[in-house]
Amino acid sequence: MSLSRPTSVPSPTSEPRRAANPSSIRIIDVEQRFTPPNRPAFNALEAVGLEIGPTEFCSIVGPSGCGKSTVLNMVAGFLQPTSGRIEALGKTVQAVNTEVGYVTQDSNLLPWLTTAKNIELPLKIRGFAKAEREELVRHWIGVVGLEGFESSYPHQLSGGMQKRCAIARTLVYDPEVLLLDEPFGALDAITKTVLQGVLLDLWESKRRSVLFVTHDLNEAITLSDRVVVMTKRPGTVKAIVDIDLPRPRNVYEIGSDPRFAQLHRDLWSLFKSEI
Amino acid sequence: MSVVQSSQTKAPAEAADMDAGARARALRVPATATITLGRLAIVVVIIAAWQLCSGRLVPAYLISSPSAVAQRLYDLFKTGTVWPDIGITTQELVSGYVIGIVGGVVVGVALGSSRIAAALIEPLLAALNSVPKIALAPLFLLWFGIGLGSKIAIAAMTVFFVMFYNVYMGMGTVPKGLVNTLQIMGASRWVMVRQLILPQLSVPILAGLKAGVSFAMIGVVVGEFVAADSGLGYYVRNSTDLFDSPGVYAGIILLMLLVLIGVGLVTLLERRLLRWRR
Numbered sequence: 001m002s003l004s005r006p007t008s009v010p011s012p013t014s015e016p017r018r019a020a021n022p023s024s025i026r027i028i029d030v031e032q033r034f035t036p037p038n039r040p041a042f043n044a045l046e047a048v049g050l051e052i053g054p055t056e057f058c059s060i061v062g063p064s065g066c067g068k069s070t071v072l073n074m075v076a077g078f079l080q081p082t083s084g085r086i087e088a089l090g091k092t093v094q095a096v097n098t099e100v101g102y103v104t105q106d107s108n109l110l111p112w113l114t115t116a117k118n119i120e121l122p123l124k125i126r127g128f129a130k131a132e133r134e135e136l137v138r139h140w141i142g143v144v145g146l147e148g149f150e151s152s153y154p155h156q157l158s159g160g161m162q163k164r165c166a167i168a169r170t171l172v173y174d175p176e177v178l179l180l181d182e183p184f185g186a187l188d189a190i191t192k193t194v195l196q197g198v199l200l201d202l203w204e205s206k207r208r209s210v211l212f213v214t215h216d217l218n219e220a221i222t223l224s225d226r227v228v229v230m231t232k233r234p235g236t237v238k239a240i241v242d243i244d245l246p247r248p249r250n251v252y253e254i255g256s257d258p259r260f261a262q263l264h265r266d267l268w269s270l271f272k273s274e275i
Numbered sequence: 276m277s278v279v280q281s282s283q284t285k286a287p288a289e290a291a292d293m294d295a296g297a298r299a300r301a302l303r304v305p306a307t308a309t310i311t312l313g314r315l316a317i318v319v320v321i322i323a324a325w326q327l328c329s330g331r332l333v334p335a336y337l338i339s340s341p342s343a344v345a346q347r348l349y350d351l352f353k354t355g356t357v358w359p360d361i362g363i364t365t366q367e368l369v370s371g372y373v374i375g376i377v378g379g380v381v382v383g384v385a386l387g388s389s390r391i392a393a394a395l396i397e398p399l400l401a402a403l404n405s406v407p408k409i410a411l412a413p414l415f416l417l418w419f420g421i422g423l424g425s426k427i428a429i430a431a432m433t434v435f436f437v438m439f440y441n442v443y444m445g446m447g448t449v450p451k452g453l454v455n456t457l458q459i460m461g462a463s464r465w466v467m468v469r470q471l472i473l474p475q476l477s478v479p480i481l482a483g484l485k486a487g488v489s490f491a492m493i494g495v496v497v498g499e500f501v502a503a504d505s506g507l508g509y510y511v512r513n514s515t516d517l518f519d520s521p522g523v524y525a526g527i528i529l530l531m532l533l534v535l536i537g538v539g540l541v542t543l544l545e546r547r548l549l550r551w552r553r
Contacts, residue, residue: 076455077456079381096459097459102455102459104452110451110453112551113551122461125460125461155336173460
């Protein structure tokens with residue numbers, strides 16, 4: 001592992017620069033080539049181009065191994081594209097991107113910190129004052145419905161509650177861009193739907209740009225403004241489908257909308273040739 | 276990093292943690308009154324056997340006897356002549372221990388986080404570690420003198436390697452996903468060490484802290500055996516030269532007590548640091 005230091009941490013008071021940037025994320029003709037030890041090099045991504053608007057909820061779907069998560073990891077700055085360029089909030093991503101929030105399939109909570117302390121950690125790192133930290137933590141524990149579990153450790157929480165905690169920990173510092181990598185992938189169907197509802201409500205109230213990776217077409221349609229379908233490896237953008245379902249959406253009922261079924265058929269026909 | 280790495284590397288580390296926890300719970304025998312009495316009975320039988328054998332089956336100058344040792348301990352404390360020796364040995368033990376522990380953690384974390392540094396330095400440390408520390412004791416006496424310095428140096432070096440390897444190997448268990456998570460939050464190097472690496476390595480560090488106590492004592496006693504003019508090791512060595520077997524055993528018992536006190540303190544720390552696992 002490496003301990004490289006991210007370049008800059010936005011101060012808690014930095015103003016959003018959304019107005020100046022029509023796109024929050026621009027992925028410009030990106031190629032990602034991997035050279036695994038003792039195996040031939042391969043292209044994970046080829047000629048990927050994508051722009052995500054400042055208030056847009058955009059999902060990426062694609063078969064396993066098509067490089068969906070690689071796209072997020074590049075936007076997060078964990079790896080650099082082999083060629084092409086990635087811009088987030090108007091700046092080329094060259095190091096770990098501390099202006100985004102990243103929720104992964106593993107909740108990645110620190111096991112030795114309680115729920116409240118986990119949520120407080122990014123605020124501490126970003127230099128929020130103690131009073132403000134406590135206020136924000138209390139607020140977000142309420143928002144994600146973890147009251148009564150403030151002093152529980154992650155291993156004492158269910159998978160869904162861990163996910164609530166991870167979401168609160170990411171949203172608590174109000175990142176301009178949210179990256180979500182199959183956040184609900186490991187959850188049971190009911191918990192998944194409930195948390196999709198929580199996420200949609202939060203998005204409705206905050207309207208940040210979201211880049212959401214999933215392999216679940218229903219989830220992509222339910223949540224997104226646009227769904228990007230990727231090809232199998234080497235991954236590239238096969239098609240972008242506008243999800244013209246009205247908002248605000250009800251995650252529990254949207255599945256019975258006839259338009260939903262039509263969109264699902266459209267996406268599936270694009271998707272199935274890539275499996 | 277690869278796409279799937281974060282989810283794959285985390286699982287085994289977690290599983291290992293849980294295994295260790297479950298094993299610790301399974302091994303913890305409930306200390307009921309019966310068990311305590313049983314343990315006491317075993318000690319009593321051993322001491323009684325020792326007393327009976329001494330001078331009858333085995334010459335007293337070889338194994339002394341519990342009563343003679345007890346008498347010697349009583350005299351040592353009554354006259355107070357033992358306190359300077361205890362003081363010196365404790366000082367050497369604590370200094371060498373602290374230096375070795377801190378050095379081991381710092382170098383372990385440093386080499387564990389830099390592949391280049393590890394490739395350059397780890398083989399050299401492995402070579403150094405393969406030298407029996409006892410063989411270096413005379414050299415250290417030359418370099419650091421007959422006083423505390425040489426004993427502290429030997430103890431520190433012995434402890435250093437125990438701690439270094441615990442931490443260095445442990446660095447491989449730090450989940451990439453957590454590293455990434457903290458980096459996105461904007462964590463500095465120090466925050467990364469403080470919030471992620473040290474807690475993640477709490478188990479190997481505590482194991483090193485515990486083992487380190489007795490390793491430090493080995494270093495100190497070796498130093499005092501080779502050349503010294505005070506300390507409990509010196510007292511044991513001197514008593515041996517004088518065929519004073521009660522003195523030898525009294526000294527050994529005091530050395531043992533010092534190590535037990537040290538291990539006890541680490542155990543208190545362990546309970547505090549591992550609260551989150553319960």
